[in-house]
Amino acid sequence: MTDLRFDGRVAVVTGAAQGLGRSYALELAARGAKVVVNDLGGRDGGTTGEAEGPEGVVEQIEGDGGVAEADTHDVSTQEGAQALVEGALDRFGRVDIVVNNAGILRDKSFKNMSVADWDAVIGVHLRGTFLVSQAVFGHFREHGYGRIVNTTSPSGLFGNFGQSNYAAAKMGIVGLTKALAIEGAKYDVAVNAIAPLAYTRMTEDLFPPAAAAKLGPEKVTPLVVWLAHEDCPATGEVYSVGGGRIARVFVAEGPGVVLPDATPEDIGDNWPDINAERPYVIPRNLAEQTQVILNEVM
Template sequence: MVSSSAPELRFDGRVAAVTGAGRGLGREYALLLASRGAKVVVNDVGGSLTGAGADTGPAQEVVEEIILAGGEAVASSASVATPEGGKAIIDAALENYGRLDILIHNAGNVRRAPLAQMSYEDFDAVLDVHLRGAFHVVRPAFAHMTQAGYGRLVLTSSIGGLYGNHDVANYGAAKAGIIGLSNVAALEGAAANVTCNVIVPGAVTRMAEGLDTSAYPPMGADLVAPTAGWLAHETCSVTGEILIAIAGRVARAYIAETQGVHRPSWTMEEVAAEMAAIRDTAEQVVFPVVPDGHTDHIRYSFGMAAQTVSHD
């Protein structure tokens, strides 16, 4: 249990930009950061769930709510779907507050269709907001943060990106890609005290429209926001990781490998014969992204090869 006397984690002097902050999870993130002292750029195009249309109202309403509570915020209606829009969101922080310490990319849209029937337009439209949108804001934010020597990046994936789901090939692909982008940002930002982590949230928001949620436990966005807030805080002690927050459960997701099997040569028949051992999860191997999971993975595989040679 955490002591009730633990100091409050605050964001005084920090500036944050939150995309998709006009409603749902993003709104809750913006309100939490502002309530703890951050100045916030509240970004939201204000479109429909599919991404159509625009409305400056949702972002402005969140700004007014923050100001009414004694905080500081400005609205941005730029779209993350274009490089120009992404840069405009970051520029809003720099022009209004002179710095950017935190970026939470939460903007999203949904266009459902079975894989065999999904249109290229719908596939691209979802990647434009979730994955390309992440790059459009991360790229300018990352350049500023690394130069400043500090930054906290929080990108949004989904259980659909980790495990897939029916009728959302576009969404699943985009959310899986977010993890790769985060890993690279974590690696390249480590020397400059710039962390990048992924949150996998589960909450009943607009994206749950059409689902039967009657049997769900409490799943408000307020149960997710504290995890995103900690990932955005200066005391965040992890980078290149994935945290899940759903229905009051907070957990870490990670990529693991089986120990594997090494042979100096293989046939298809031998792969088939060894499949049980290849898939055996009794001995798992995990390579943390930072400081160098990529090289550690190669070193481990090469080590198995070297052991086989020495035994021979």
């Protein structure tokens, strides 16, 4: 395959001052994209802390001969998300790619989690992904092209202790990704999600220092670049990625059983078959899943 280039393309990357987002922004810029680098700054994505803001990434891109713009709007607010996209359009005249990467953590056991902890995480991850995507979606439709790369997590896909807020937000992003892929299909708007495992400012307390070399953001970035490129055929998909390993993650339905007049006792008697995993099907949308059921019970 020839080198994947983004000459003439404009990319918006949220949460891009450090870690994964920074790596995405730098690589997209190195391949010719004009990049809007969005970040509030702060270690956990807040407005305070020792971490640098997006200006440092912009300086690096420009120092390497690229084109970039810093943005510090809060993507968890409608005004912030709209201003981010409008600013990109005002500066560059178009947006072709959005990488929804901004995120924070407020980990606590469910018993101890406050409503504020819940709302903060849902706000940045799920609401922020929705708001930025919605702000740009009309532009994508009008121009007949767009690429959105969302960020889910193994915590959302498979669960994790102490992260009920984060897991709920991240699984919500999977549903949003699949719905947007369906709505964007006829406009050449592809929407996919990644579930990254990486050593970053948000996860450095979870991994030993030795993991930094094996799980660096640069091990995730190639997949994001591929999903953001016009040649990538995928849409509505989720991929696990980390340390150089990439795998498709999918929601499947087992063969099930048909019990037209089932009692609770019948369900208990057939429980092993109800829980069978193979042969499974992977419906592409609600209609396909519904048709599978109708074919068996009608």
